[in-house]
Every structure is written in structure tokens, then in C-alpha cells.
Amino acid sequence: MAGEIKTASGKIVKMNTRAGAILPDIDSYHERLWADAQAQIERLARHEITPDEYIDRIRDLHHSLDLTDELRPWIERALAERKDQILNQKTTPERSWTMQLLYLEPNEVHPPHCHHNLISTQVVLHGRVYAREWDRVARLGPDTILLRTRTDRWFGIGDRFETTEVSKNAHWFCADGKPAVMLNFYILGFQEWTFDPPGTKGRRMLDPTHGIQGDGMIVAKELALAEGYERFGDTPIEHIPLPRRSVV
């Protein structure tokens, strides 16, 4: 789900969020990449595998295929139409899952944000993406959380984001000066323990430049959706240094 917003510098940028919306069911893609993934979703739902094992199985599935070759028609369509391509999407009252290609415009930024009860795999299929990923370690206050940095580097084709409630839940990514396409495969509502209480909104924006502890952990401030885009929506990630810890 995309809208538009004006950033602090006056540039109009895309704003991506499903914001709790009920999305239409879509069933456009039926190859093994989907059928085998769906079988793993069902195993996870029956508690036959854990979220970490589910992530491992999806990675094994992806490594058993040539993803860029398998999805080539969809990648080409995303680049030609310059928009996301939804392959499969289903919503039930408690859960939902989506397999789609995300199209990133040149220099498009997905500002820093975290998720609620999401398990997600994203794979770069075209172009280059700068990625920062964090574990959420603790809630420090009503709008501050402690983050542990896991990733701060360029991703190329085949590089993966693997996100659960307890691992690399927060991220920030942007394309370089050319378009990028990523496989974005996420499921919602499959984890028993959640960082915040049930009913918490899904994607929430963060300011990871807010502060830092002496041990290097980042003190991030939660932001309203629009504020996250206004602050970070039009600046390449590499131009925004993370806070440095003071050395005593």
C-alpha cells in the first residue's frame, strides 16, 4: 500500500505501509517457490517447526532455485511498470501472508522501522541496496527502544534480509542511483511471544540517530509514520552516520 509524502527538503516520495489494512486476496503465481513456501507456512502454523526453522527452510528453498531466473518475468515487469508486483496474498482474521516483488526507484529509501509479529524474507533480485538491520533488545520507555546493530553494508543480488520478532526486526534500506527489485515474502501473526502487546500496530518508524549507550547499543526513538518519511525519506543511508559512542 503506497501513498506520497513531502520530506523535510520538499521532495515528494513514496510511502509504503499496509497500516493494518485488509488487503485483497491474490493468487497469481503457483510455481514451486510458492507451493513449497506455503507448505512451510502450514508446518509453522501447526507448530511442527519454529520460526527460526521456518526461516532456514525458506532459505534452503531459495538456494535450491535460481531465484532471479525463476522470477525473471516478474522482475522485468516490475522494472517496466516501475511498481511492486504481488504474486500471492491471503488474509485471514488472525494471520496474513504476502509474496511480492518490491520495486525501488533510484535512491528510494525505506526509512528505519520495526515490525510487530512479522516473519519476513527479502532477497535482492536486481540492483543494489544499502541495508542497516537491528535486533530490538528492550523497550526503554513509551517511545524509546534499545537496538543492537546487526548489518550496516551494501547488499547485492542474492543478499538476504531475514526478519523475525526476535532477530533483525528493525531495518532501514535504500536503493543506489539505479532501480532495485527485491523479493519481499512476509507472514504476519505466527509468533507467540511479541516484543509489544498483541494489537500493536505493524510497521512503526524509528529514529536510530537519537542516542547511543556507552556499550554501543543504539537508543532509538519511535516516530509517527509521516515523521519517519519526513526525516529520512530522501537521504541516502550512507549520508546519515549512526551515533558514535563516546570513548572514556
Ligand SMILES: [Fe+2]
Ligand atoms: Fe520492513
